[in-house]
Amino acid sequence: MKYTEEHEWLLPEEDLIVVGITAHAAEQLGDVVFVELPEVGTEVSKDDEIVVIESVKAASDILAPLDGEIVEVNEALADNPGKVNEDPTGDAWFFKMKPSDLSPMDDYMDEAGYNDFIS
Amino acid sequence: MADLLRTPLYDLHLELGGKMVGFAGYDMPVQFAGIMSEHTHTRTKAGLFDVSHMGQVLLKGPSYQQIAEAFETLVPMDVLDLEEGRQRYGLFTNTQGGIEDDLMFANRGDHLFLVVNAACKAADIAHMKATLDPSISVEPVTDRALLALQGPAAEAVLSDLVPQVAEMRFMDVGVFDWSGCDLWVSRSGYTGEDGYEISAPAAQAEALARALLAHEDVEPIGLGARDSLRLEGGLCLYGHDIDQTTRPIEAGLGWAIQKTRRPGGARAGGFPGAQHVFSDMAGGPLRRRVGLRPEGRAPMREGVELYADAEGGQPIGQITSGGFGPTVGGPVAMGYVPVDLSDPGTRIYGELRGKRQPVIVAPLPFVAAGFKR
Numbered sequence: 001m002k003y004t005e006e007h008e009w010l011l012p013e014e015d016l017i018v019v020g021i022t023a024h025a026a027e028q029l030g031d032v033v034f035v036e037l038p039e040v041g042t043e044v045s046k047d048d049e050i051v052v053i054e055s056v057k058a059a060s061d062i063l064a065p066l067d068g069e070i071v072e073v074n075e076a077l078a079d080n081p082g083k084v085n086e087d088p089t090g091d092a093w094f095f096k097m098k099p100s101d102l103s104p105m106d107d108y109m110d111e112a113g114y115n116d117f118i119s
Numbered sequence: 120m121a122d123l124l125r126t127p128l129y130d131l132h133l134e135l136g137g138k139m140v141g142f143a144g145y146d147m148p149v150q151f152a153g154i155m156s157e158h159t160h161t162r163t164k165a166g167l168f169d170v171s172h173m174g175q176v177l178l179k180g181p182s183y184q185q186i187a188e189a190f191e192t193l194v195p196m197d198v199l200d201l202e203e204g205r206q207r208y209g210l211f212t213n214t215q216g217g218i219e220d221d222l223m224f225a226n227r228g229d230h231l232f233l234v235v236n237a238a239c240k241a242a243d244i245a246h247m248k249a250t251l252d253p254s255i256s257v258e259p260v261t262d263r264a265l266l267a268l269q270g271p272a273a274e275a276v277l278s279d280l281v282p283q284v285a286e287m288r289f290m291d292v293g294v295f296d297w298s299g300c301d302l303w304v305s306r307s308g309y310t311g312e313d314g315y316e317i318s319a320p321a322a323q324a325e326a327l328a329r330a331l332l333a334h335e336d337v338e339p340i341g342l343g344a345r346d347s348l349r350l351e352g353g354l355c356l357y358g359h360d361i362d363q364t365t366r367p368i369e370a371g372l373g374w375a376i377q378k379t380r381r382p383g384g385a386r387a388g389g390f391p392g393a394q395h396v397f398s399d400m401a402g403g404p405l406r407r408r409v410g411l412r413p414e415g416r417a418p419m420r421e422g423v424e425l426y427a428d429a430e431g432g433q434p435i436g437q438i439t440s441g442g443f444g445p446t447v448g449g450p451v452a453m454g455y456v457p458v459d460l461s462d463p464g465t466r467i468y469g470e471l472r473g474k475r476q477p478v479i480v481a482p483l484p485f486v487a488a489g490f491k492r
Contacts, residue, residue, distance in 0.1 A: 031155040033443040056154040
């Protein structure tokens with residue numbers, strides 16, 4: 001598992017990367033009330049804003065961590081955005097992407113690095 | 120940036136795990152357990168709010184009549200006929216009829232007690248000192264905290280400490296003893312729920328808050344839920360839904376101007392900007408504050424532009440407050456729209472992230488008030 005400074009977690013799953021937000025990010029956001037997901041098949045570039053998360057407090061974005069194609073989104077979040085608070089690192093993944101360039105993965109933090117980053 | 124001020128409950132907020140933020144110059148808790156659960160708790164049981172950042176002011180003078188007559192030169196409300204022990208909602212207007220602040224004022228026999236917004240209090244006090252008759256003294260109360268206990272369980276909880284409050288009706292005020300200190304209590308609040316606002320000496324405020332929190336039905340509530348509660352209650356937030364450029368009639372606050380201060384009334388006019396307010400009453404304003412229900416789940420917040428049509432055209436107005444309404448279970452907002460688009464049920468559009476989404480004009484409040492009249 002790798003982590004970005006945008007508080008995303010990236011989990012390699014065969015040739016895909018599963019993306020969600022960390023428990024720390026979910027706690028900072030507060031109660032999530034709305035999630036807008038990208039369409040499957042969308043080609044994205046690293047740092048594109050591709051997911052909108054609205055909490056009771058504010059709106060925030062999730063950036064594409066890599067170049068690639070969105071191959072699956074977690075539709076369950078649209079109906080039950082509160083899952084992001086309940087299980088941010090499990091059931092509440094946002095999307096799976098097929099990366100075209102994996103090299104930025106080397107620059108992302110490991111768990112220890114991320115824990116340092118947020119402390 | 121100047122250091123943030125602290126209320127007498129600051130240490131208690133930290134002890135209770137409050138997440139602190141700067142608000143109107145004060146270091147205040149935005150949430151404790153979480154905005155959603157705090158909101159729901161207030162609607163179903165009772166929530167305790169620290170509103171000590173708000174301005175408490177006494178107006179004293181030779182007699183209530185003279186104080187009331189002087190104060191009526193600044194607000195379009197009937198102050199003179201307000202009964203002793205009663206409170207009213209009021210507005211300071213400017214020469215254009217715009218709103219300088221909204222406030223509560225109470226007749227306490229020989230003087231008036233005001234509660235004004237935190238962000239406006241310095242300006243309000245300066246305005247009153249500069250314009251009121253010199254026989255009236257403007258006395259900011261700086262040694263008292265202000266707590267709000269709101270929700271259907273508020274009466275049962277507070278009357279355990281102060282039995283007399285059970286007899287109060289909505290907008291009654293009274294002074295009661297608790298543990299040897301005097302509490303200035305009003306049966307009011309800003310959540311749309313029944314409840315009380317309690318001014319307590321700063322030194323006893325924490326003990327009072329702890330006594331209230333000791334009740335199993337009471338939880339501490341932060342500014343986040345205070346905002347979502349008042350939004351569902353259709354209540355204006357100064358600086359957002361009303362400001363110096365909005366006038367009372369377009370803001371939907373005409374009800375706060377009693378007959379006696381209106382054209383044809385015994386003391387018609389005589390407040391700043393009366394001609395503009397009266398002109399709105401006669402001809403109708405051009406725009407109105409309305410409730411708005413965005414379709415779908417995405418909240419529309421302050422600043423979202425409103426359009427008459429799904430495509431093209433110029434904005435017809437803006438959202439002035441908006442977010443997710445936990446009791447409504449969906450997004451709610453308020454904003455200004457032209458009068459011909461202000462009827463409930465009218466379909467307009469809000470532009471969110473470049474896309475126009477349908478918004479339905481809705482009656483206010485979104486959640487029926489639980490006041491004890």
